[in-house]
Amino acid sequence: MLGFLAARQAGVDDPLRLRRAESTRRVLGLQLNPDRDVDRIHGNGINTIDIDSIEGRYMLSGGADGVIVVYDLENFSGKPQYTCKAVCTVGRSSRHVHKFSVETVQWYPYDTGMFVSSSFDKTMKVWDTETLKPAEVFEFEGNVYSHHLSPIARKHSLIAVGTKNPKIQLCDLKSGSRIHVLQGHRAEVLSVRWSPRYEHILATASADSKVKVWDVRRASGSLLTLDRHNGDKSKASSEAVNTAHNGRVNGLCFTGDGLYLLTTGTDDRMRLWNSATGENTLVNYGKVCNESRKRLQFTVSRGCSPEFVFVPCGSSVAVYALHTGELVTMLRGHYNNVDCCEFHPDYQELYSGGKDCNILAWVPVLRASDVEEESNSTNTGAVGQSSVNPAFQDAWSSDED
Template sequence: MNISPLLFHRSLGPYTPNDQSTADLSRVVTSFLYRDVDYDSSTRFTLRKGIRGHHKGVNCIGADEDNGRWMVTGGADGSIIIWDLEQEYHDDNIRASTRVLEEDKPDHGVSSIRFNPHNSSLFSTTSYSSTLSLFSLTPSNPICLQTYPLDSHLYTHSTSPASVSTALIAVAGSSPHIRLIDPRTSSTSQTLFGHVTSVLSISWSPIYSSILASGGKDGSVRVWDIRYGATCLGSLDINMLPRAANRAAGKAHDGGVNGLLWTSDGRGIVSAGMDGKIRVWNAENGKNTNVVFPPVIKNKFQSEFPMVITESDDAVGGEMLWTGNEEELLAFDLENGKMLKRVRIPKTEVRDGLGRIMGLVQRQRNGELYTSHALRDGKKLLGRREGVARWKSKWLWKEDEVEVEQTEKQRKLQDIFEKATRGPVTFS
């Protein structure tokens, strides 16, 4: 019998409700859901009447990690749309709840979206028009709380896991300098110097609120501790021996580093480079862990590389890395690099104009992934539909189809039975 011991014992009833057992059960269920993930062709993201959509594709996507209810998408035209994932309609459509007003949206494309990790009603955006904006969700349109004009095109940003009152926002862009923004003020609180080219990616440690990593266009990955001022602690080097990282300029990739993630325990850093490589680093000593991923990664655009880490009982180390790869999703064992899953956008969707994956987020409690997409050949999707997709367990989104098939089968059997019993019964 191939079943999780935790689920088996839970079904027998010996488990008492406590935080640990609930967390363990949640992990097992979520892991099971991710195992069977596929493109959800039954769901469409559409617009309510009166809401203007993204006219040039969807650059980026952000999700509320606290309640898993809200999702925000940012368009190549600067538009920002809010989605309530709990308001799914009987026709399987998820309709846009509202959008940022014209006077509050950036003049150029939105490059990244992040929710505040401590308050799901707050989110922030960066844009190619050199602005960082903070928003508050309201029952009507989101309110723009503050806009910070900066001196470079902005590629991405990351919010510190510190308390909501002290959470700094690190901003990366075409300038080699990293700006730290304190939302309580109207100006930059600190600037980090060390990169010599544009900074394409940035990510705070989930454990230590003063530690962050950044990836440069020159292939460097630098680690910072803002408690020690604007000085870089060290850089990751592919050729470095097993010793602590030093401050000399290291080389993590042979191309720009446009993707950075920390593992959930803060002990590992995952980097994605425009050389088509993904590497996993020991955050404690800066050593490359030499995890080898298959040579299938397509990463040639400077925009933020879409990837997330989810829990998985199928992975040796318990964590799975998902990446967008043009028009498909790939899942890897983070411990050994083995490819665990490869799912593609259906050809019919591609023909309709749904292009490469630009952004990727997870709705962890539900075992769901959401992606934002470019539009192919400038096509506009039909039916007031947006370039957003959901990926979820097949046995969930195909459940209704199975029920319809069963109902149809039952009807046919009933017809056969009635025809067979309609005439007189004779005995011989």
């Protein structure tokens, strides 16, 4: 890495290449950090976590016990060993607590003074962080599996909500009312995600094996219904026309630039789609174990080349190369199934939560081979590279803008 710095200083290398190379090296060096703990508050499994995008300092968690916790990830002790403390908790003693399992939590994208939670108690609550009281409560006819606020929206303040009802609900944060429904699915909607590229584009995944992409400004129906066979009718049976998976689709995740959409299903498959055309890119990730009947929260790295996907897989987190499908590593540390993981783009760190009631921090570790490589690059004056998984050495060294 010192070689990269020397090359950038001499003007023979691009600063963006340096940043991507370092981000990639940090992700490839992720390990369970024995010096960092996260307060264990939940008495039951952890279903969902979210890190605020404003400061990158506060983390939310929601559990099967109905409890919501806010953690401070910052280390003010000056010591390498520290615990991420729970700042505040909506516990069982609160009269505002969710009665049943919390399925999704999310910070308001523009301010940490507010967050949103949804639950199997058929409600979605908009919380004031200071008072820990709901400023607004939306009630639905069935269990709420997922909700999502757009990370980029300026012209609307809609929350998309997936429930046991096949109709997707659009709730307006400003008016406090449900203003529209999107009809097209035939079973419960397990996951919803707004595009990080276009503020009116929404993707939805359902137990009917389908993934639909919507422009919420249009009332005529969905823009796309993803087809894993790319329209090849000879490969599709009459029952499986325009289906994204051969089973329940319970996971959605856009890449950071919004150009691609990842989906996971109970057919133990993960697929990568072109979000503009709806084309299945046919990247083969192999068997991606998925036994969840509910929403599965997985995530994608940002700022790396190549990018990586972090997917809960049993009691581990599987790390895949986004565009080749190759399994890079398995992060093992949980004692029970992992249900959610969230990537911290500022520090290339990963947080995961599972049924063992633990939240684990996975942080980049500088290996001895990296130190030796840096020492050699300094002595020779050459542009240095860290020792990484050989499968990614070429991609890392030939990083493109």
